[in-house]
Amino acid sequence: MLIRKPGNAPPSSEITSEAVWQSRRDWMMRAGLIAAAAGLPGWSMRQAHAQDAAPLAGRASPQYSVMDKQTSFQDITSYNNYYEFGLDKDDPARYAGKLQTRPWTVAVEGEVLRPQAFDIDTLLKLAPMEDRVYRLRCVEGWSMVIPWVGYSLANLLKQVEPTGNAKYVEFTTVVQRENMPGVRSSVLQWPYVEALRLDEAMHPLTMLVFGLYGKVLPKQNGAPLRLAVPWKYGFKSAKSLVRIRLVERQPVSSWMLAAPSEYGFYANVNPDVPHPRWSQATERRIGEDGFFAPKRRTLMFNGYAEQVASLYQGMDLKANY
Ligand SMILES: Nc1nc2c(c(=O)[nH]1)N[C@H]1C(S)=C(S)[C@@H](COP(=O)(O)O)O[C@H]1N2
Ligand SMILES: [Mo]
Numbered sequence: 641m642l643i644r645k646p647g648n649a650p651p652s653s654e655i656t657s658e659a660v661w662q663s664r665r666d667w668m669m670r671a672g673l674i675a676a677a678a679g680l681p682g683w684s685m686r687q688a689h690a691q692d693a694a695p696l697a698g699r700a701s702p703q704y705s706v707m708d709k710q711t712s713f714q715d716i717t718s719y720n721n722y723y724e725f726g727l728d729k730d731d732p733a734r735y736a737g738k739l740q741t742r743p744w745t746v747a748v749e750g751e752v753l754r755p756q757a758f759d760i761d762t763l764l765k766l767a768p769m770e771d772r773v774y775r776l777r778c779v780e781g782w783s784m785v786i787p788w789v790g791y792s793l794a795n796l797l798k799q800v801e802p803t804g805n806a807k808y809v810e811f812t813t814v815v816q817r818e819n820m821p822g823v824r825s826s827v828l829q830w831p832y833v834e835a836l837r838l839d840e841a842m843h844p845l846t847m848l849v850f851g852l853y854g855k856v857l858p859k860q861n862g863a864p865l866r867l868a869v870p871w872k873y874g875f876k877s878a879k880s881l882v883r884i885r886l887v888e889r890q891p892v893s894s895w896m897l898a899a900p901s902e903y904g905f906y907a908n909v910n911p912d913v914p915h916p917r918w919s920q921a922t923e924r925r926i927g928e929d930g931f932f933a934p935k936r937r938t939l940m941f942n943g944y945a946e947q948v949a950s951l952y953q954g955m956d957l958k959a960n961y
Pocket of ligand 2: 873
């Protein structure tokens, strides 16, 4: 088990090394200035600006952090899936700059006693921010280790008081047609919709994320707030949330609509259940494993079995993929 136990927590400087940060940022700024001086438009300049994010402090949360080597900020923010901005891995970093993240409200509604529209500035203060290092395993076969900043989604769900009829939680993400070149394509149905069972949504590991590496979340990673559900494939961790609805029946997600035999509702990381077109037994850690590196074994529930396996007791995880 690779979860940190309380007592051997690393100093928070290890989680967010400001010195490393600063020097990387300086380098990027200089690279950006050189690009501008050379008359090079675009990508490198935008990269430089994208790193100019405001700090967002959290307290270290060793009990919910893994000890794996953290993926670099550069890789986390330049190798993305955010289909609203395009299908290529560098499209989100290239185009997400136009995303408008203020004003921003999140409607929390449905089977709740106190439905409410939360302003982003209210959500930023709703619970203490925590630094949590999570694994992210994409269904495509790559993985990263990301130091998120945020808090358990349960903090928000408790505020609205779910009724006895609430069994599932549906997450809807933003559509800004004029700012999102990818939504002209019909690879997925927009808005991007994901969902969890209520007990999964209430699990303390399920995180509402506002930042990474001690900074406000970059737009390509789902600003101003997104989910992180570390024991499920990455597509469950919906970005740029605008609505959270508690419902009685299991919602149909965008990925289930697009390819029901490939993407199920549960989408728990499971090395024993292959995707119909490829194995899920191994993965490539971005920034560490080259294409010729020995295969890294994928862990059941992405290594979080100790915390979450009990949620699925008695369930056939091959049928409920
Ligand atoms: N709205 C939205 N959320 C999304 C996606 C997307 O295309 N649109 N892609 C998902 C997928 S497939 C993954 S692997 C993760 C990637 O998160 P990251 O770019 O922060 O690493 O975001 C998920 N959330
Ligand atoms: Mo993914």
